[in-house]
Amino acid sequence: MPCExxxxxxGSVIMICSRGRKPVTPCHYCGKPITSLCDYPVGEGKTCDRPMCNKCKTKIGPDLDVCQEHNNPDDIFKTQHGGAS
Ligand SMILES: [Zn+2]
Ligand SMILES: [Zn+2]
Structure with missing residues (x-):
């Protein structure tokens, strides 16, 4: 079966390889299977949701991870405190 x-x-690309398994979302940075999505709040209750593998994510709390774009003190603060809104 081809990959879709x-x-x-x-604008994020999601690869789906249909072999009777669950769709696998590849890491935004290296393409490995992901373990987390970026938890940075982008407003309206949504989060950045950039898919990341274990190696590319940055853990900032018990159930909080940020992508490399949001791995800075300001964005980490917002993520840990639920955003500005
Ligand atoms: Zn990765
Ligand atoms: Zn992010």
Missing amino acids: CLVGSD
Whole structure:
């Protein structure tokens, strides 16, 4: 079966390899299977949701991870405190 390549509304690419298993989302940075999504709040109750593997994510709390774009003190603070809104 061929792999399907879907482009999300935010421009992120999702690869789906259909072999009777669950769709696998690849890491945004290196393409490995992901373990987390970025928890940075982007407003309206949504989060950045950038998919990341164990190696590429930055853990900032018990159930909080940020992508490399949001791995800075300001964004980490917002993520830990639920955003500005
Ligand atoms: Zn990765
Ligand atoms: Zn992010």
